[in-house]
Amino acid sequence: MKTIERYILRRTLGSFLVTLIAMTGVVWSTQALRQLDLVTSKGQTLLQFFYITMLGLPFLVVIVAPFAMIIAMIIVLNGMARDSELIVINASGASRSLVLRPIMLFSLLIALLLGFFSTYLAPTSRALMRDEITKVRVDLVANIVKPGRFIEIEDGLTFHIRNRSGDGILEGLLLSDEREQETGFTYTAERGRIIEAADKTILVMLDGTIQRRPQGSSDISIVSFESYGFDLSSMIPEAREPTYKASDRPTLELLNADPDDTYAQRHWNRLIVEFHDRMSQPLYPLAFGLILYAFLGSAKTTRQNQSMSLLGAFVSCFAVRTLGFGGTMIVNSQVSLFPILYAIPVIAALLAVWSIVFGRTPAWLSELSFKLETLMERMRTKRLGRRKAESGESA
Numbered sequence: 475m476k477t478i479e480r481y482i483l484r485r486t487l488g489s490f491l492v493t494l495i496a497m498t499g500v501v502w503s504t505q506a507l508r509q510l511d512l513v514t515s516k517g518q519t520l521l522q523f524f525y526i527t528m529l530g531l532p533f534l535v536v537i538v539a540p541f542a543m544i545i546a547m548i549i550v551l552n553g554m555a556r557d558s559e560l561i562v563i564n565a566s567g568a569s570r571s572l573v574l575r576p577i578m579l580f581s582l583l584i585a586l587l588l589g590f591f592s593t594y595l596a597p598t599s600r601a602l603m604r605d606e607i608t609k610v611r612v613d614l615v616a617n618i619v620k621p622g623r624f625i626e627i628e629d630g631l632t633f634h635i636r637n638r639s640g641d642g643i644l645e646g647l648l649l650s651d652e653r654e655q656e657t658g659f660t661y662t663a664e665r666g667r668i669i670e671a672a673d674k675t676i677l678v679m680l681d682g683t684i685q686r687r688p689q690g691s692s693d694i695s696i697v698s699f700e701s702y703g704f705d706l707s708s709m710i711p712e713a714r715e716p717t718y719k720a721s722d723r724p725t726l727e728l729l730n731a732d733p734d735d736t737y738a739q740r741h742w743n744r745l746i747v748e749f750h751d752r753m754s755q756p757l758y759p760l761a762f763g764l765i766l767y768a769f770l771g772s773a774k775t776t777r778q779n780q781s782m783s784l785l786g787a788f789v790s791c792f793a794v795r796t797l798g799f800g801g802t803m804i805v806n807s808q809v810s811l812f813p814i815l816y817a818i819p820v821i822a823a824l825l826a827v828w829s830i831v832f833g834r835t836p837a838w839l840s841e842l843s844f845k846l847e848t849l850m851e852r853m854r855t856k857r858l859g860r861r862k863a864e865s866g867e868s869a
Contacts, residue, residue: 476572478563478568478572478573478703479572479575479576480576481593482550482554482573482576482577483579483580484574485550485553486546486547486550486576486577486580486640487583488548488638489545489546489550490542490543490546490580492546493546493549494535494538494542496540497538497541498534498535498542498543501532501534501537501538502530502534504528505527505530505534505664506523506527507522522606525606526603526606526607529600529602529606529812530599530600530603530605530804531599531601532591532595532596532598532599532600533596533599533600534592535591535596536588536592536755537594537787538586539584539587539588539591539759540588540758540759540762540795541795543580543581543584543759543762543763544762544766544787544788544791547577547580547762547763547766547770548766548770548784548787548788549749551766551767551770551771552780552784555770555780556780560573560771560772564772565599568593570771570772571832572743573767573769573771574771574830577763577767578763578764578767578768578769580763581759581762581763581764582759582760582762584759585756585758585759585760587758588756588758588759589755589756590758592752592755593725593752593753594724594725596721597721597722597723597724597725597752598724600705600722601718601722601723601724602723604716604717604718604719605716605720607716608716617809620635621636621637621638621771622636623637628653629653630651630652630653631649631650631651631652631653632649632650632652633648633649634647634648634649635647635648643665643666643667644665644666644667644668645664645665646664646665646683647662647663647664647666647677647679647682648660648661648662649659649661649667649677649679649704655689656688656689657686657687657688657689658686658687658689659684659685659686659726660684660685660687661679661681661682661683661684661685661702661704661842662682662683662685663679663681663682663683663702664680664681664682665680665681666679666680668684668706671814674705675704675705675706676704676705676706677704677705677706678701678702678703678704679699679701679703679704680700680701681699681700682698682699682702683696683698684696684697684699684702700859701834705837717735717737718792719737719741719744720741720744720745720747720748721748723745723748725749725752728745728748728749729745729749731745742804743809744806745827746812747806747809747812748811750805750815750816751802751805751815752813753815754798754815754816754818754819757816757819757820757823758794758795758798758819760819760823761794761819761820761822761823761826762791762794763824763842764822764823764827764830765787765790765791765794765822765823765826766787766791767826768826768829768830769783769784769786769787769790769828770783770784770787771830790822793824794818794819794822798815798819801815801818802815802816
């Protein structure tokens with residue numbers, strides 16, 4: 475690889491990483507806000523909150539990476555045009571492939587990265603996230619231990635705590651047990667903790683009392699204790715197996731779902747669409763690389779031409795990706811049309827290759843460029859006329 479090729483590749487990779495981190499961080503923060511109830515209403519720790527939200531990062535990368543690639547390549551190619559580097563390369567008699575090779579190598583690297591994330595890492599992390607969310611929903615602490623509220627765990631059993639500290643200590647406990655017809659019990663404790671031991675969930679209460687009172691009688695017996703264990707195993711909601719959606723399943727399983735899988739039987743179309751959508755994802759970086767080179771890979775003679783090329787590159791890439799999203803919606807309603815998912819990026823890439831080989835600008839871009847240049851010229855003429863009029867009046 476030549477020096478100029480390494481230079482282009484290094485700059486593009488650097489810009490891509492910075493853009494990817496920034497965009498993913500912004501999207502992740504907005505998505506993480508939706509999971510704040512894991513900390514507030516569900517009683518989970520901040521560590522658990524960050525772990526669950528971080529599991530969604532690979533899926534976000536699949537969505538963000540193509541756009542980060544577009545921005546990075548526009549920054550690099552436009553910078554080279556602005557610094558006259560493309561003009562120098564062209565004037566030196568170098569082949570056009572000198573710029574095209576590092577761009578396509580970079581596009582191939584992004585395609586491989588996107589393929590790995592979309593086919594393996596993203597569905598694996600989403601499945602783990604689904605497991606963790608299911609655990610939270612059946613977690614005893616998350617569902618019944620809520621400070622300041624009287625929670626009826628089951629008929630005749632009411633639980634209340636004043637506060638729950640960050641290390642899991644429950645403060646100001648009150649447990650009213652009226653399940654027995656003959657005798658009622660009221661447990662109070664300064665503090666306590668829920669622990670798992672011998673496949674049982676036990677509420678260990680410290681420094682408290684047990685009030686025993688026969689039903690229909692005013693006699694109360696009180697027993698003080700330093701430590702007392704109350705078995706909560708029978709109150710724990712039964713853990714349910716999470717339902718894995720199409721986006722949560724391994725890629726090979728999408729086409730070979732278990733015949734007894736209820737979700738697969740009801741949503742077979744979604745599994746097929748998800749498989750082809752994952753397979754088509756790596757095609758977009760290759761198409762974007764060719765499109766961006768077709769618009770920005772050669773030197774421009776004027777600033778207006780460069781601006782039109784920037785506009786054309788951005789609009790074309792955005793249009794191709796939008797068509798891809800639209801194609802997914804179409805295939806969702808008609809699975810037999812799944813070739814559309816592959817055709818959109820492939821056709822875009824072929825059109826870009828045609829433009830590169832024959833050096834022709836798309837007709838719509840030429841027409842738009844002409845109209846914008848005409849409008850700018852009119853505005854410039856009016857501005858000059860206004861200045862002359864103002865200078866004449868001052869004289």
